[in-house]
Amino acid sequence: MTRYAMVMDQRRCIGCQSCTVACRTWNELPMDIIYNPVVSEGVLGEFPEVHQTFTPLICMHCDNPPCTICCPCKASQQDEDGIVWVDETKCMGCKVCVNSCPYGARDVNHDEGFVRKCTFCKDRVREGEQPYCVATCHQKARIFGDLDDPESDVSKLVNRLVTERFFEELGTDPQVYYIPDLGGVK
Amino acid sequence: MSHKMDTNKLEKHYWIWPIAWYLFLGGLGGGILFAAGILDMVFHAGYILALGVLFAVACLGIGSMLLIFELGQPKVFLRVFLSATAIIKWGACLLILAMGFGFIYFLFWLPPEWNLFWYPWLWIRDLCAVLMALFGLCVVVYTGVLLSTMKAKPFWNTPVLPVLFTVSALSTATAALALLAGMWPSYEYILAMIGSDAMAQAMAGEVLHANKEVMMEILHIADKILVIAEIVVLLLYVLTTRASGNLTAKAVALEWISGKKALLFWVGMMLCGLTIPFLLYQLGGVGAEYVAPVLVLAAGLLLRFMIVYSDRRRSMPGEEQYYRRLPKGDERFLQGWKAPY
Numbered sequence: 295m296t297r298y299a300m301v302m303d304q305r306r307c308i309g310c311q312s313c314t315v316a317c318r319t320w321n322e323l324p325m326d327i328i329y330n331p332v333v334s335e336g337v338l339g340e341f342p343e344v345h346q347t348f349t350p351l352i353c354m355h356c357d358n359p360p361c362t363i364c365c366p367c368k369a370s371q372q373d374e375d376g377i378v379w380v381d382e383t384k385c386m387g388c389k390v391c392v393n394s395c396p397y398g399a400r401d402v403n404h405d406e407g408f409v410r411k412c413t414f415c416k417d418r419v420r421e422g423e424q425p426y427c428v429a430t431c432h433q434k435a436r437i438f439g440d441l442d443d444p445e446s447d448v449s450k451l452v453n454r455l456v457t458e459r460f461f462e463e464l465g466t467d468p469q470v471y472y473i474p475d476l477g478g479v480k
Numbered sequence: 481m482s483h484k485m486d487t488n489k490l491e492k493h494y495w496i497w498p499i500a501w502y503l504f505l506g507g508l509g510g511g512i513l514f515a516a517g518i519l520d521m522v523f524h525a526g527y528i529l530a531l532g533v534l535f536a537v538a539c540l541g542i543g544s545m546l547l548i549f550e551l552g553q554p555k556v557f558l559r560v561f562l563s564a565t566a567i568i569k570w571g572a573c574l575l576i577l578a579m580g581f582g583f584i585y586f587l588f589w590l591p592p593e594w595n596l597f598w599y600p601w602l603w604i605r606d607l608c609a610v611l612m613a614l615f616g617l618c619v620v621v622y623t624g625v626l627l628s629t630m631k632a633k634p635f636w637n638t639p640v641l642p643v644l645f646t647v648s649a650l651s652t653a654t655a656a657l658a659l660l661a662g663m664w665p666s667y668e669y670i671l672a673m674i675g676s677d678a679m680a681q682a683m684a685g686e687v688l689h690a691n692k693e694v695m696m697e698i699l700h701i702a703d704k705i706l707v708i709a710e711i712v713v714l715l716l717y718v719l720t721t722r723a724s725g726n727l728t729a730k731a732v733a734l735e736w737i738s739g740k741k742a743l744l745f746w747v748g749m750m751l752c753g754l755t756i757p758f759l760l761y762q763l764g765g766v767g768a769e770y771v772a773p774v775l776v777l778a779a780g781l782l783l784r785f786m787i788v789y790s791d792r793r794r795s796m797p798g799e800e801q802y803y804r805r806l807p808k809g810d811e812r813f814l815q816g817w818k819a820p821y
């Protein structure tokens with residue numbers, strides 16, 4: 295089995311937004327839609343030990359996604375390998391899924407009418423390539439792979455390092471793992 | 481580009497006024513079907529409430545139309561029945577069933593002189609009264625459940641919300657019934673059935689008039705109780721979200737209590753929408769007959785609007801700052817960069 299997941303190494307991210315721009319180009323996104331913003335927090339800490347945190351965001355491709363069961367049209371769906379995506383031709387644009395995603399990973403362009411979201415670049419990934427944002431990240435801060443393969447980078451990182459996930463208490467089981475910028479080995 | 485670009489995803493409202501109306505009309509229509517069905521079963525008051533039932537069916541129909549027109553791709557709408565799990569799908573089914581049974585029920589109250597062939601089949605009418613009450617209540621509850629199951633929206637995600645919507649829907653429904661009671665079909669319906677004996681007609685007319693008075697009294701008392709219940713549940717709703725551990729829910733509740741929605745909440749909802757109607761009902765007269773029900777209806781609509789626009793999502797760390805920095809109002813500038821190829 296394959297379970298695609300992503301690890302965000304916040305120790306490496308410098309907040310350059312290359313991944314954001316790359317995604318917009320590859321997926322030819324409308325002007326008002328962003329799949330993967332890089333947000334920042336800071337300055338944190340007390341002088342002189344100050345730091346800033348960069349958090350690359352993306353759809354978490356949750357293992358228990360609230361955004362697929364709520365779709366009345368079966369347009370929002372999850373594949374065997376964990377990738378959550380929307381079939382544009384089947385989406386009626388009711389926006390229930392947009393409202394039910396706790397991570398703000400979905401959006402609608404008014405002129406298009408259907409819901410858009412990150413697909414982990416499933417067309418690339420299934421050809422054996424990396425998602426475009428991962429391929430673009432010169433800091434190697436976005437790491438992508440198969441969590442069910444013990445030899446993959448993502449499983450090694452998730453198993454050996456302290457990682458965090460957002461809003462775990464909601465039970466969505468998000469599959470994007472964050473290595474905090476001050477984090478390290480378990 | 482015709483419409484304004486909204487880049488702040490945290491402040492963007494994905495559901496806007498058509499959904500607020502949809503929730504209001506769904507609650508109102510469903511509530512009327514429920515109340516009229518029950519009152520007909522208990523008091524055999526169908527002839528006083530029949531117009532209300534037609535109105536309810538129209539409400540549900542208009543509400544559904546609003547939802548469909550609000551869709552991004554309305555042409556795909558029929559796919560709505562494919563899913564087994566989606567709450568919206570259950571809502572659509574319940575709406576259709578409630579509308580259908582309500583309409584069949586109403587068909588029995590068409591003018592008697594039309595002599596339609598189904599008039600003698602009274603068991604169908606009574607069956608429809610039961611079914612429309614059942615599905616009407618389901619529609620009412622559904623409008624609350626639709627919002628309250630969304631974990632992503634802390635202010636909606638509480639079991640108090642469906643209770644609040646149910647109480648509010650029933651109070652608006654009772655108010656609408658009180659406004660419409662006895663307007664149509666007129667007493668001629670019953671009088672025609674009695675025959676041409678003038679004496680009997682006069683007596684029956686009096687009885688019917690008295691019945692209408694009693695029904696109005698019942699509706700007013702019911703609405704008084706429902707308004708009080710709504711005040712309690714509404715306070716409970718806002719105070720429990722205010723006290724909840726979720727910072728976003730708390731912030732939105734504060735907006736209601738003392739922030740930018742406070743005036744609408746305290747003066748609009750609490751005072752004009754609930755307290756004053758209660759006093760008017762208490763005083764009786766024209767105020768109770770016309771003003772109070774209208775205020776209750778307006779409060780129901782206001783409540784749906786306030787809730788639909790309280791759709792804040794919890795921010796990811798740093799997200800708020802990010803969206804605040806994105807350009808606003810630069811649509812034309814950005815559009816100008818569109819490559820010519």
Ligand code: SF4
Pocket residue numbers: 352353354355356359360361362378394395396397398399400411466
């Ligand atoms: S992050 Fe949102 S859109 Fe992505 S799978 Fe989870 S709930 Fe669905």
Ligand code: SF4
Pocket residue numbers: 364365366367368369370380384385386387388389390391392408409
């Ligand atoms: S907006 Fe589209 S994908 Fe989302 S729930 Fe509605 S039909 Fe499904």
